Amino acid sequence: MYKLRASVVGLLLWMPPLATAQAQPAAQMAQKMESTCTGYCHGPILIAQQRLERAGWTREMDKMILWGAQVADADKDALIDYLTRTFHSSRPRPATSKTVPEGKGMDIFQISCMSCHDDKPVAALKLDRAGWTRQVDRMIHWGAYVPTARKEELIEYLLMNFAR
Amino acid sequence: METPIQLLDRAWLTPNDLHYIRCHLPIPRLDLSTWNLTIEGEVSRPLKLEMKDIHGFRETSQTVTLECSGNGRVYSDPPVPGLQWEKGAVGTARWTGVSLRDVLSRAGVKPTARHIIMNGADSPPGSVPDFVRSIPIEKATHADTILAYQMNSADIPVEHGFPLRLIVPGWEAASSTKWIVSIRVSETEADGYFMRNAYRIPNRPVAPGTAVDAKDMIPYTALDVKSIFTSPLEGATARIGSPIELRGFAWAGEADITRVEVSTDFGRTWSAAALDADKAKYAWRRFRHVWKPAEPGSFVVMSRATDSQSRTQPIAAKWNPAGYLYNVIDKVRINVQA
Numbered sequence: 001m002y003k004l005r006a007s008v009v010g011l012l013l014w015m016p017p018l019a020t021a022q023a024q025p026a027a028q029m030a031q032k033m034e035s036t037c038t039g040y041c042h043g044p045i046l047i048a049q050q051r052l053e054r055a056g057w058t059r060e061m062d063k064m065i066l067w068g069a070q071v072a073d074a075d076k077d078a079l080i081d082y083l084t085r086t087f088h089s090s091r092p093r094p095a096t097s098k099t100v101p102e103g104k105g106m107d108i109f110q111i112s113c114m115s116c117h118d119d120k121p122v123a124a125l126k127l128d129r130a131g132w133t134r135q136v137d138r139m140i141h142w143g144a145y146v147p148t149a150r151k152e153e154l155i156e157y158l159l160m161n162f163a164r
Numbered sequence: 165m166e167t168p169i170q171l172l173d174r175a176w177l178t179p180n181d182l183h184y185i186r187c188h189l190p191i192p193r194l195d196l197s198t199w200n201l202t203i204e205g206e207v208s209r210p211l212k213l214e215m216k217d218i219h220g221f222r223e224t225s226q227t228v229t230l231e232c233s234g235n236g237r238v239y240s241d242p243p244v245p246g247l248q249w250e251k252g253a254v255g256t257a258r259w260t261g262v263s264l265r266d267v268l269s270r271a272g273v274k275p276t277a278r279h280i281i282m283n284g285a286d287s288p289p290g291s292v293p294d295f296v297r298s299i300p301i302e303k304a305t306h307a308d309t310i311l312a313y314q315m316n317s318a319d320i321p322v323e324h325g326f327p328l329r330l331i332v333p334g335w336e337a338a339s340s341t342k343w344i345v346s347i348r349v350s351e352t353e354a355d356g357y358f359m360r361n362a363y364r365i366p367n368r369p370v371a372p373g374t375a376v377d378a379k380d381m382i383p384y385t386a387l388d389v390k391s392i393f394t395s396p397l398e399g400a401t402a403r404i405g406s407p408i409e410l411r412g413f414a415w416a417g418e419a420d421i422t423r424v425e426v427s428t429d430f431g432r433t434w435s436a437a438a439l440d441a442d443k444a445k446y447a448w449r450r451f452r453h454v455w456k457p458a459e460p461g462s463f464v465v466m467s468r469a470t471d472s473q474s475r476t477q478p479i480a481a482k483w484n485p486a487g488y489l490y491n492v493i494d495k496v497r498i499n500v501q502a
Contacts, residue, residue, distance in 0.1 A: 040190075040289055051243035060245055068290020093238050093248070 026143045029082040034148055036071055036079060037064070044147040048111050050087045057083040086145050091115045105150070105157030112146045112154060113139070126164040129155065166235075166252035173394035173411070176442040176450055177227070178255035180315050185323045186232050186253065188295040188358070189286040192343050196327055201311075205281075205349035208272030215327060218311065221262035226308055226333050227444035229256045229415045231387055233336035233363065236490030242373045244487040251392045251494075254415075256447050259331045261312035265305045273301070273349055280304040281354040282330055284343035297363075298354035299332055299339050303385070308333050308445070311344065333446035334418035335385050336489075338363055359383070365484045372483035387417030389477055390491040391424055391451065391469035402500045407456045410437075412494065415448035416471035423470040424451040430464050431479075431493075437467070457500040467494045 038044045052060065057080050065071055071079065092115060100106060100119055113122065127135065132155050140146055146154055165185045172178060196215055203211040211217075235253035237246050247253075268280075281298040288294050303309060312331045313320060320326045325342030332339040338358070353359055364381035366374075391414035402408045410428075414421045425434040437451035451467065470476045477493045 041292065046247065049238075049248035050245055051248075052245055053242075056243075056245055067292040089243050093243070 026082075026086070027140050029078065030086075030140070030145055031148065032075065033079060033082060036075060037069065041069075044145075045107070045111060047083070048087060048115075048145050048147070050083075051089045051091050051093065051115075052084070052087065053089045054080065054084045056089070057087075086143060092118075101157075101161040103157060103160060105153040105160075108146065108150050108154045109157050112144055116144060122158070122162055125162060127158070127162070128164050129159055131164075132158040132162075166249055167255060169250075169252050169392065169394045170397060172252060172255070172413070176256065176440065176448075177316060178257055180257070180318060180321050180324065183230075183255040183257060183315075183324065184232065184253045186247070186337070187286065187323065187342070189288050189292070191323055192285040192287070193322060194285055194327060194343060199285075199327055199345070201328060201345055201347065203267065203271040203347050203349070205347075206274040206277040206351060207268070207349050208274060209270070211267070211271050213267070215313070218262060218267075218313065218328065221266045223260060224263050224307075224310060225258055225260040226310055226331060227256065227258045227447045228331055228333045229254065229387075229413075229446060229448040230331075230337040230340060231390075231415070233338065233384070233387070233488045234486070236492075237487030239481065239490055239492070240372075240483060240487040241481075244485060246486055254392075254413075254448075256413075257315050258317070259310060259312035260314035260317070261310045261328070261331070263307055264309045264311050264330065265307055267311060268305060268347075268349070271349070273305070276351050277301045277349045279350045279353045281346075281348040281350050282339075282341035282344055283346040283348075284325070284329075284341050285345045286343055293357035295358050296354050296356050297339055297341060297358055298350065299335070299385075300353075301349070303332060303335070334387060336363065336387060339385070362486070363488070364486075365488050369482050370484070374485070376485055384489060386419075387415065388489050388491045389416040389419065389421070389469050389471040389473075389475045390414065391467040391477060392494045393465070393467055393496045396496065396498060398496050400496070400498050402455075402457050402498050404457050404460060404500060404502055407454045408498070409452055409454050410465055410467075410496075411450065411452040412467055413448040413450055414467070414469035416469065416473070416475065418446070419471040419473045419475065420445075421449045421469055422472050424449070425468045425470075426451070426453040426455075427466040427468070428455045428457075428463060431466050434468065457498075460500050460502045462497060462499050464495050464497050466496075 167182050167184045171182050201213045232253035235249045238248040238250050279298045283296050310331045328344050330341045330344050366376045367380050367382045393412040395411050414424045424437040426437045427434045437453040440450040468477050481492045
């Protein structure tokens with residue numbers, strides 16, 4: 001299953017860029033999640049590590065609200081939907097002790113990219129900065145979660161280790 | 165923040181800047197000129213100690229392997245919430261300070277005392293529960309339980325509890341309160357989220373994914389027997405005929421490691437690994453086993469530790485809702501090339 005999915009992503013990586021004017025609900029929800037859930041108490045990586053089903057995310061949301069998280073009633077279900085869809089239990093588990101190129105941004109690569117596919121389709125691409133920026137934007141559009149504040153760091157990592 | 169295991173591999177004692185970090189609340193920055201530790205509750209003479217008072221007690225040291233009891237949580241199937249530790253939420257340091265028993269003795273513990281409740285200077289935002297833990301009086305007054313002001317011969321780094329932290333050797337690390345400012349001697353254990361809800365496991369093995377009733381959840385204290393490979397890493401390459409050293413660490417909480425065995429044939433046969441001479445009562449042992457691959461292919465090597473309480477690492481995980489105390493036989497895949 002893992003390998004199959006990796007090869008599918010490998011094919012998808014070659015698809016032409018999408019129109020930039022198109023709405024990006026995944027990216028919007030990621031921003032909503034960051035503004036609602038991350039900041040003072042914990043960062044986005046804690047969320048991005050998790051692999052939970054809806055019941056699990058609902059429990060976590062209720063616990064956080066009990067502990068003082070400010071979540072508007074109107075946003076709660078949409079956030080649980082987003083969390084369940086993006087950080088669901090059928091994702092491969094993070095594999096931080098696996099061999100990938102070391103360097104700044106490695107943790108984002110492992111958490112944001114390798115939680116859907118392994119590094120083979122990435123290693124197969126040899127892209128320049130513009131190319132990696134497009135690929136990262138495309139993956140975000142398709143639902144990959146990359147912490148907003150660390151997107152450039154991820155692109156630098158890809159450029160450093162998987163450049164043309 | 166866990167330590168990449170290839171960095172753990174470097175030495176028996178984990179350098180301060182590589183030791184894993186787990187903080188439940190924002191790290192407090194404390195000023196020694198205003199810092200003090202209060203001892204109160206079921207004592208005859210409540211104390212308020214400054215650091216110079218702490219230094220007035222007899223100095224003692226313990227080399228201790230601390231492990232977050234959620235280390236290995238990522239292997240829970242189905243997955244469970246929490247920090248998704250892999251293997252590196254563990255480290256070993258030499259802690260120097262004073263015996264908590266001596267401090268409690270000066271305060272005069274009353275016969276009614278059953279527990280000590282520890283609180284650090286870290287304070288919770290909003291309505292997040294404070295991180296307060298307790299340990300039974302027997303462990304608190306054990307000579308090896310210390311209030312430490314040094315980690316590997318240096319002042320304790322702020323993220324590890326400067327200026328003073330409790331070290332409860334052999335127990336899950338959440339009992340080793342960082343930035344400690346208050347010890348309340350009590351007839352009862354601490355009452356709060358981090359005693360009543362967290363750090364508990366089911367009172368019997370449950371089917372993976374089971375929602376366990378709170379009344380069936382029990383606390384745990386000492387760490388179980390465990391081993392991990394620190395070299396080579398998952399997916400490493402070896403060559404036929406070229407010896408490769410398989411090495412790692414094994415620990416067992418309050419017990420001693422008596423044996424580590426390694427298998428290079430998917431667990432069919434096991435060989436005793438060599439244990440390094442470095443040892444301490446509550447510290448891990450390094451194990452080594454040289455393997456000379458004889459045929460090409462993709463192999464899984466395994467490590468299995470046994471301790472002085474006759475406990476051996478299990479083959480399968482006993483799933484629990486928060487992924488605590490994972491200690492299954494460690495496995496690493498190595499690809500052997502011609």
